[in-house]
Amino acid sequence: MKKKLLLLIFLLPLAAMAQDKGIRFEHALSWKEVKAKAKKEGKFIFMDCFTTWCGPCKRMSSEVFSEPAIGEYFSEKFVSVKVQMDKTSIDDEAVKSWYDDAAAIAKEYSVRSYPTFLYFSPEGKLVHREEGSMSAGLFLEISARALKPATTTSPTR
Template identity: 30%
Template structure:
Protein backbone atom coordinates (compact mmCIF):
# COMPACT_ATOMS: atom_id res chain seq x y z
CA UNK A 1 0.00 0.00 0.00
CA UNK A 2 2.78 2.46 0.87
CA UNK A 3 4.62 1.74 -2.37
CA UNK A 4 1.54 2.37 -4.55
CA UNK A 5 0.70 5.60 -2.68
CA UNK A 6 4.27 6.84 -3.15
CA UNK A 7 4.12 5.85 -6.81
CA UNK A 8 0.85 7.77 -7.30
CA UNK A 9 2.21 10.88 -5.58
CA UNK A 10 5.39 10.68 -7.67
CA UNK A 11 3.42 10.29 -10.90
CA UNK A 12 1.19 13.26 -10.02
CA UNK A 13 4.24 15.38 -9.23
CA UNK A 14 5.80 14.57 -12.59
CA UNK A 15 2.48 15.33 -14.34
CA UNK A 16 2.12 18.72 -12.64
CA UNK A 17 5.74 19.65 -13.40
CA UNK A 18 5.36 18.57 -17.03
CA UNK A 19 2.15 20.62 -17.35
CA UNK A 20 3.97 23.80 -16.33
CA UNK A 21 6.95 23.09 -18.57
CA UNK A 22 4.85 22.21 -21.62
CA UNK A 23 2.47 25.18 -21.19
CA UNK A 24 4.59 28.27 -20.51
CA UNK A 25 1.57 30.60 -20.87
CA UNK A 26 0.42 29.52 -17.41
CA UNK A 27 3.75 30.37 -15.82
CA UNK A 28 4.71 33.38 -17.94
CA UNK A 29 3.33 36.71 -16.81
CA UNK A 30 2.83 39.44 -19.39
CA UNK A 31 4.37 42.77 -18.49
CA UNK A 32 4.35 46.25 -19.97
CA UNK A 33 7.64 47.21 -21.62
CA UNK A 34 8.35 50.27 -19.50
CA UNK A 35 10.80 52.86 -20.81
CA UNK A 36 12.42 55.98 -19.46
CA UNK A 37 11.25 59.25 -20.96
CA UNK A 38 14.54 59.57 -22.88
CA UNK A 39 14.26 56.03 -24.28
CA UNK A 40 10.70 56.72 -25.43
CA UNK A 41 11.80 59.99 -27.02
CA UNK A 42 14.61 58.27 -28.95
CA UNK A 43 12.41 55.37 -30.05
CA UNK A 44 9.69 57.79 -31.11
CA UNK A 45 12.16 59.57 -33.40
CA UNK A 46 12.72 56.33 -35.34
CA UNK A 47 9.24 54.79 -35.14
CA UNK A 48 6.56 57.29 -34.04
CA UNK A 49 3.84 56.08 -31.67
CA UNK A 50 1.65 57.67 -29.09
CA UNK A 51 3.17 57.63 -25.62
CA UNK A 52 1.60 57.30 -22.23
CA UNK A 53 3.43 58.44 -19.15
CA UNK A 54 2.54 56.98 -15.77
CA UNK A 55 3.40 59.83 -13.41
CA UNK A 56 3.72 58.39 -9.91
CA UNK A 57 5.43 58.79 -6.56
CA UNK A 58 6.90 56.10 -4.30
CA UNK A 59 4.44 56.87 -1.48
CA UNK A 60 1.27 56.84 -3.64
CA UNK A 61 -1.02 53.92 -2.72
CA UNK A 62 -3.28 54.35 -5.77
CA UNK A 63 -0.20 54.31 -8.01
CA UNK A 64 0.76 50.95 -6.55
CA UNK A 65 -2.80 49.69 -7.05
CA UNK A 66 -2.66 50.67 -10.72
CA UNK A 67 0.65 48.81 -11.05
CA UNK A 68 -0.82 45.72 -9.43
CA UNK A 69 -4.29 45.65 -11.00
CA UNK A 70 -4.43 47.79 -14.14
CA UNK A 71 -0.94 47.53 -15.61
CA UNK A 72 -0.82 43.77 -15.07
CA UNK A 73 -4.08 43.09 -16.92
CA UNK A 74 -3.16 40.95 -19.99
CA UNK A 75 -5.38 42.94 -22.36
CA UNK A 76 -3.91 46.24 -21.16
CA UNK A 77 -0.40 44.83 -21.57
CA UNK A 78 -1.15 43.74 -25.15
CA UNK A 79 -2.62 47.09 -26.21
CA UNK A 80 0.17 49.09 -24.58
CA UNK A 81 3.05 46.99 -25.91
CA UNK A 82 1.64 46.89 -29.46
CA UNK A 83 0.55 50.51 -29.88
CA UNK A 84 2.25 52.78 -27.32
CA UNK A 85 5.54 53.61 -25.74
CA UNK A 86 4.98 53.32 -22.00
CA UNK A 87 6.95 55.54 -19.62
CA UNK A 88 7.24 55.47 -15.83
CA UNK A 89 8.03 58.91 -14.43
CA UNK A 90 8.66 59.45 -10.72
CA UNK A 91 7.35 62.99 -10.15
CA UNK A 92 9.68 63.54 -7.19
CA UNK A 93 12.89 62.58 -8.96
CA UNK A 94 15.25 65.56 -9.26
CA UNK A 95 18.15 63.81 -11.03
CA UNK A 96 19.14 65.45 -14.33
CA UNK A 97 17.59 64.12 -17.55
CA UNK A 98 19.02 65.18 -20.90
CA UNK A 99 16.61 64.98 -23.80
CA UNK A 100 16.62 66.76 -27.17
CA UNK A 101 19.61 68.84 -26.10
CA UNK A 102 17.97 70.15 -22.93
CA UNK A 103 18.58 69.13 -19.34
CA UNK A 104 15.64 68.86 -16.99
CA UNK A 105 14.30 66.59 -14.22
CA UNK A 106 11.36 64.20 -13.94
CA UNK A 107 9.86 66.60 -11.41
CA UNK A 108 10.00 69.48 -13.91
CA UNK A 109 8.61 67.32 -16.73
CA UNK A 110 5.65 66.30 -14.57
CA UNK A 111 4.93 69.94 -13.72
CA UNK A 112 5.20 71.01 -17.37
CA UNK A 113 2.64 68.35 -18.31
CA UNK A 114 0.16 69.78 -15.81
CA UNK A 115 0.37 66.98 -13.25
CA UNK A 116 -0.96 68.01 -9.85
CA UNK A 117 -1.85 64.66 -8.26
CA UNK A 118 -0.96 60.99 -8.40
CA UNK A 119 -1.40 58.79 -10.22
CA UNK A 120 -1.77 60.77 -13.42
CA UNK A 121 -1.49 59.29 -16.88
CA UNK A 122 -0.29 61.79 -19.47
CA UNK A 123 -0.93 60.99 -23.12
CA UNK A 124 1.49 62.35 -25.69
CA UNK A 125 1.14 62.51 -29.49
CA UNK A 126 3.73 61.21 -31.91
CA UNK A 127 5.12 64.78 -32.27
CA UNK A 128 5.74 64.72 -28.49
CA UNK A 129 3.03 67.27 -27.69
CA UNK A 130 0.79 66.54 -24.73
CA UNK A 131 -2.73 65.36 -25.57
CA UNK A 132 -4.11 65.33 -22.07
CA UNK A 133 -3.28 64.40 -18.48
CA UNK A 134 -5.81 62.08 -16.84
CA UNK A 135 -5.56 62.16 -13.05
CA UNK A 136 -6.65 59.42 -10.67
CA UNK A 137 -6.83 55.69 -10.43
CA UNK A 138 -8.29 53.81 -13.42
CA UNK A 139 -9.26 50.16 -13.36
CA UNK A 140 -8.27 47.97 -16.33
CA UNK A 141 -11.58 48.38 -18.20
CA UNK A 142 -11.62 52.17 -17.92
CA UNK A 143 -7.94 52.36 -18.83
CA UNK A 144 -8.46 50.17 -21.95
CA UNK A 145 -11.35 52.41 -23.02
CA UNK A 146 -9.18 55.49 -22.62
CA UNK A 147 -6.31 53.89 -24.57
CA UNK A 148 -8.68 53.13 -27.47
CA UNK A 149 -9.93 56.75 -27.50
CA UNK A 150 -6.38 58.10 -27.43
CA UNK A 151 -5.43 55.93 -30.41
CA UNK A 152 -8.15 57.68 -32.43
CA UNK A 153 -6.78 61.13 -31.51
CA UNK A 154 -5.17 62.95 -34.44
Protein backbone atom coordinates in the same frame (compact mmCIF):
# COMPACT_ATOMS: atom_id res chain seq x y z
CA MET B 1 14.60 24.52 3.95
CA LYS B 2 15.34 22.63 0.71
CA LYS B 3 11.64 22.44 -0.11
CA LYS B 4 11.28 26.20 0.30
CA LEU B 5 14.34 26.82 -1.85
CA LEU B 6 13.06 24.48 -4.58
CA LEU B 7 9.65 26.15 -4.47
CA LEU B 8 11.29 29.57 -4.79
CA ILE B 9 13.41 28.41 -7.72
CA PHE B 10 10.28 27.05 -9.40
CA LEU B 11 8.16 30.17 -8.78
CA LEU B 12 10.70 32.84 -9.79
CA PRO B 13 10.47 32.16 -13.54
CA LEU B 14 6.67 32.17 -13.30
CA ALA B 15 6.75 35.54 -11.54
CA ALA B 16 9.05 36.92 -14.22
CA MET B 17 6.74 35.64 -16.96
CA ALA B 18 3.74 37.22 -15.23
CA GLN B 19 5.52 40.57 -15.20
CA ASP B 20 6.14 40.29 -18.95
CA LYS B 21 2.42 39.97 -19.62
CA GLY B 22 1.57 43.49 -18.57
CA ILE B 23 2.78 46.86 -19.84
CA ARG B 24 6.50 46.78 -20.62
CA PHE B 25 7.86 50.07 -19.37
CA GLU B 26 11.12 51.50 -20.72
CA HIS B 27 13.54 51.72 -17.80
CA ALA B 28 16.89 52.38 -19.42
CA LEU B 29 15.89 55.25 -21.72
CA SER B 30 15.95 58.98 -21.02
CA TRP B 31 12.95 61.17 -21.87
CA LYS B 32 14.74 62.31 -25.01
CA GLU B 33 15.37 58.67 -26.01
CA VAL B 34 11.74 57.71 -25.28
CA LYS B 35 10.55 60.47 -27.63
CA ALA B 36 13.04 59.42 -30.32
CA LYS B 37 11.96 55.77 -30.06
CA ALA B 38 8.26 56.69 -30.29
CA LYS B 39 8.85 58.85 -33.34
CA LYS B 40 10.96 56.18 -35.05
CA GLU B 41 8.38 53.44 -34.35
CA GLY B 42 5.35 55.64 -35.04
CA LYS B 43 3.91 54.93 -31.61
CA PHE B 44 2.26 57.17 -29.06
CA ILE B 45 3.89 57.62 -25.65
CA PHE B 46 2.19 56.60 -22.43
CA MET B 47 3.66 58.13 -19.28
CA ASP B 48 2.68 56.99 -15.80
CA CYS B 49 3.53 59.79 -13.35
CA PHE B 50 3.57 58.22 -9.89
CA THR B 51 5.02 58.59 -6.41
CA THR B 52 6.39 55.93 -4.09
CA TRP B 53 3.86 56.75 -1.36
CA CYS B 54 0.74 56.73 -3.59
CA GLY B 55 -1.70 53.89 -2.85
CA PRO B 56 -3.74 54.32 -6.07
CA CYS B 57 -0.48 54.30 -8.06
CA LYS B 58 0.49 50.97 -6.52
CA ARG B 59 -2.98 49.59 -7.26
CA MET B 60 -2.71 50.59 -10.93
CA SER B 61 0.70 48.92 -11.19
CA SER B 62 -0.32 45.68 -9.53
CA GLU B 63 -3.90 45.26 -10.78
CA VAL B 64 -4.21 47.14 -14.08
CA PHE B 65 -0.81 47.53 -15.75
CA SER B 66 -0.13 43.83 -15.13
CA GLU B 67 -3.16 42.64 -17.12
CA PRO B 68 -2.10 40.61 -20.20
CA ALA B 69 -4.67 42.27 -22.50
CA ILE B 70 -3.46 45.71 -21.49
CA GLY B 71 0.16 44.64 -21.96
CA GLU B 72 -0.55 43.37 -25.47
CA TYR B 73 -2.43 46.53 -26.44
CA PHE B 74 0.24 48.86 -25.06
CA SER B 75 3.10 46.93 -26.68
CA GLU B 76 1.47 47.45 -30.05
CA LYS B 77 0.40 51.08 -29.66
CA PHE B 78 2.68 52.82 -27.13
CA VAL B 79 6.18 53.37 -25.91
CA SER B 80 5.52 53.32 -22.17
CA VAL B 81 7.48 54.93 -19.36
CA LYS B 82 6.99 55.20 -15.60
CA VAL B 83 8.26 58.43 -14.04
CA GLN B 84 8.76 58.60 -10.30
CA MET B 85 7.81 62.14 -9.33
CA ASP B 86 9.12 62.11 -5.75
CA LYS B 87 12.62 61.55 -4.43
CA THR B 88 13.60 59.00 -1.80
CA SER B 89 16.83 58.02 -0.11
CA ILE B 90 16.69 54.57 -1.75
CA ASP B 91 16.30 55.70 -5.38
CA ASP B 92 18.57 53.85 -7.79
CA GLU B 93 20.59 55.49 -10.55
CA ALA B 94 17.85 54.97 -13.16
CA VAL B 95 15.35 56.93 -11.03
CA LYS B 96 17.91 59.61 -10.21
CA SER B 97 18.68 60.06 -13.91
CA TRP B 98 15.04 61.18 -14.36
CA TYR B 99 14.98 63.75 -11.51
CA ASP B 100 15.43 66.79 -13.78
CA ASP B 101 13.03 65.51 -16.43
CA ALA B 102 10.44 64.56 -13.78
CA ALA B 103 10.57 68.07 -12.33
CA ALA B 104 10.29 69.66 -15.79
CA ILE B 105 7.37 67.37 -16.74
CA ALA B 106 5.57 68.14 -13.46
CA LYS B 107 5.92 71.85 -14.11
CA GLU B 108 5.14 71.87 -17.84
CA TYR B 109 2.10 69.60 -17.59
CA SER B 110 0.87 70.69 -14.13
CA VAL B 111 1.21 67.24 -12.59
CA ARG B 112 -0.02 67.72 -9.03
CA SER B 113 -1.99 64.55 -8.23
CA TYR B 114 -1.12 60.91 -8.55
CA PRO B 115 -1.34 58.85 -10.52
CA THR B 116 -1.40 61.13 -13.55
CA PHE B 117 -1.29 59.54 -16.98
CA LEU B 118 0.07 61.59 -19.87
CA TYR B 119 -0.39 60.55 -23.48
CA PHE B 120 1.83 62.03 -26.18
CA SER B 121 1.70 61.79 -29.96
CA PRO B 122 4.62 60.09 -31.74
CA GLU B 123 6.00 63.61 -32.24
CA GLY B 124 6.05 64.21 -28.48
CA LYS B 125 3.02 66.53 -28.22
CA LEU B 126 0.69 66.06 -25.26
CA VAL B 127 -2.66 64.84 -26.60
CA HIS B 128 -4.44 63.64 -23.46
CA ARG B 129 -4.14 63.40 -19.70
CA GLU B 130 -6.00 61.43 -17.10
CA GLU B 131 -5.78 61.31 -13.32
CA GLY B 132 -6.59 58.74 -10.68
CA SER B 133 -7.01 55.03 -10.25
CA MET B 134 -9.53 53.19 -12.42
CA SER B 135 -10.58 49.75 -13.58
CA ALA B 136 -8.67 47.93 -16.31
CA GLY B 137 -11.62 48.31 -18.69
CA LEU B 138 -11.90 52.06 -18.23
CA PHE B 139 -8.14 52.47 -18.47
CA LEU B 140 -8.09 50.61 -21.78
CA GLU B 141 -11.02 52.67 -23.09
CA ILE B 142 -9.37 55.97 -22.13
CA SER B 143 -6.04 54.88 -23.59
CA ALA B 144 -7.72 53.95 -26.90
CA ARG B 145 -9.36 57.40 -27.04
CA ALA B 146 -5.97 59.02 -26.45
CA LEU B 147 -4.83 57.55 -29.78
CA LYS B 148 -7.45 59.73 -31.49
CA PRO B 149 -6.54 63.22 -30.25
CA ALA B 150 -9.41 64.87 -32.13
CA THR B 151 -11.88 62.92 -29.97
CA THR B 152 -10.20 63.30 -26.59
CA THR B 153 -11.32 65.77 -23.99
CA SER B 154 -10.60 66.49 -20.37
CA PRO B 155 -11.18 63.66 -17.92
CA THR B 156 -14.73 62.38 -18.29
CA ARG B 157 -15.06 60.49 -15.06
